[in-house]
Amino acid sequence: MRAMKQLDPKPEVMARRSEIIAGLRRILPERAVIAQAVELKPYETDALTAYRQVPLAVVLPEDEAQVVDVLKFCAAGGVRVIPRGAGTSLCGGALPLADSVVVGLMRMNRILEINYADRYAVVQPGVTNIGITQAVADAGYFYAPDPSSQLACMIGGNVGMNSGGAHCLKYGVTANNLLGLRLVTVAGEVLEIGGAHCDAAGYDWLGLITGSEGQLGILTEVTVRILHAPEGARAMLAGFASNEVAGECVAAIIASGIIPVALEFMDKPAIHACEAFAHAGYPLDAQALLIIEVEGSQDEQADMLGRLREICERFAPVSMRVAQTEAESAAIWKGRKGAFGAVGRISPDYLCMDGVIPTSRLGEVLRRIEEMSAAYDLRVANIFHAGDGNLHPLIMYDANDPASFAKAERFGAEILTLCVEAGGCLTGEHGVGVEKRELMRVQFSESELTQMRAMKDVFDPQWLLNPAKVFPL
């Protein structure tokens, strides 16, 4: 485990370990309680693998009543609780504490209702993101937010982190695609938020809870909007001579009135890594690459791609290629969606940043990142949701060298600070977790943090739910 400031385990909880496990076994089925060291091991980390901590126990409730019982039991004993979906958080959102009980929601994985006439689905939190789309695809529908981890990540975690994806330029992030929730508070109260209709009455609890990183309660049901898929979609690639020129092209596209369904940016190191992995025909001579996707009928696609080609041509592209078939579009996306894995092939260890900047500052920010990369002597590949300014620098380091990791963390913090200074924010879709906790003061004043902490106080006065995340210690 890396050295990181962490909450001290409560001695009185650690001392009662076997008693707590016995108590959990009394309220849950035998198969729902994990307490043996070897079985706890898989829960010691999430997708931010640099940090590890074996929890006191893991429970895998199978229904809402069990979640209520677990939370009441833990609250009564002052036991900290870490909610967990698929464990794909890139910011340590599901990192356990030594004295915590991890509540894994993977067994609550049923789709409860699909309603096409009213265009919603009610699902349990352990349903995977892709699982929702798969369940409605035969009827021509889909669930819009599509994080890169969508094969594995669960809707409960998506709500907790307000996840985005490559297509949220057009369709919005998780918060824009929800209608209702059921949430169990740490006191064991079940709250029903929203429903199957738009616009709940009263305060926007749905908005407050979405992205609250499991600190306000544990989800047991999520009602999502489902949309009918367009007739088709097609992608094009445009390579440019510099990051700045590609950035100007992005601004020109948006200014033209076209909002593509996706507008993705890769810099040279990312292009090379992804091409080696996906063989998608990415231009290796380009300094920057845009992947642009449009939707509609064949004619609509052709019309829109024609307009986009005209705009790209104004910026002297070094290459431009429109996918001619579904398979070619799929290959283009395989490269982009496999980007994290692709970078993993050239460097076994990397940190994935998630800052957001105003898109007009793109060239300048990427130039500064390049300078930092040289100064820290660490390679970085940039992947960027260009339409909405969400930047994913992947900082490559060597996990066997503690100094290299420490340097990578400092580099990451410097990039995120730069994002805030450029008018952006620390995280666009991954969340704060433990990773960016101490940077919150860069973006928020003490009174702003106090106002946020006050909401946590209301929902969880003892700070038992996913503590030591989001807020600086």
Next chain:
Amino acid sequence: MVVESGEGVSVVSARVDAALPGGVIVPRDEAELAGVVRDASAPMLVQGNGTKAGMLRPGRAAAVLSTAGMSGITLYSPSELVMRARAGTALAEIEAALAAHGQQMIAEPSHLFGEAQTIGGVVAANVSGPRRISGGAMRDHVLGLRAVNGSGEILNFGGRVLKNVTGLDLTKLLTGSFGTLAVITEVTFKVLPVAGAVGTIVVRVADAQAAVAVMSAGLGSPFSVSGAAYLPGSREVYLRVEDFAESVAYRCGRLAGQFAGAEILGSGESKALWLSIRDCEALPPGEAMWRVSVRPSAGPGVLRDVAFAGVTGFLDWGGGLVWLSGPATHEAHEAVCAAARTGGGVWWLMRGPEALRAVVEVMPPEAPALAALRRQVVAKFDPRGIFNPLKMWAA
């Protein structure tokens, strides 16, 4: 009347109103407003130009704190799809500035409340129009807010970028909170280009049930329908498509082909039609006005269930939004509440005499656990209870 700010130096403009001994306090900037709040010793009605004062419950306070003196667009970056304006900026001014660059408010907020409404008021009331079903509500487009809490602290949540999950989303919590938690002083929001063309499919139907079937078919098509409304008076369903001209022509043709006797309206007629739907012009004048949100298939039941009380209306959002007007009686109000409950949805009393608004549930009451949390949340923002007391809930 002169009101001194916290610093004791600047002068805040104020008007005296006979009904309000404290007058109407109109700070010129955020710092002055924060000073007024810190010095306040009694509750205040928080408003922009007060166009929605007749919505929900009547406020009870000695003075009005208005953001009308804090006006102006402070940032507009068309290529980044973002605008920022002080809370007192008139919606009309914002829409004109956007139109000059071929852009628009995504949620197309209704002008039902008149031309004086401010962007602060639109956000505080989370006002959204027909495009809500495809483009999202006002709350989906607010990227950041500056606000003054009940302790007079100036807070800045969210930001100016299109994606942001940093910390708790207090921007969404404040949006739609009717000035009961904090006074919004500046709003940053996402905008989008105006489509090159608009088309509307008009389908005549037998009743509301049939109308919702048409709207569901339209919204469940691949053709990106951005408006779906039904006017019982004309028994006509309207489906809107907005995009480049070629796309609009193609999609309108495909949609019209699905419904016998469907007509297609061009851009000019379509724009006028959707403005009238946005502003509820088809709603018969009544003493009271309600808005009911249910799942779309429950919309016709709401219209049916309120008819006996003399309440009539129309459907927007594919059937999920029911605009209603009728007599300002307890019977009519209870009929609306019951119909919304039966439909599994919610209601808002949007307009009505004070006598009615003061005594009925203007929105559905919360479950006890949520009400308890809400009271604590209010206390954390506004510990002295000085902002818009009783505006949303009686207790």
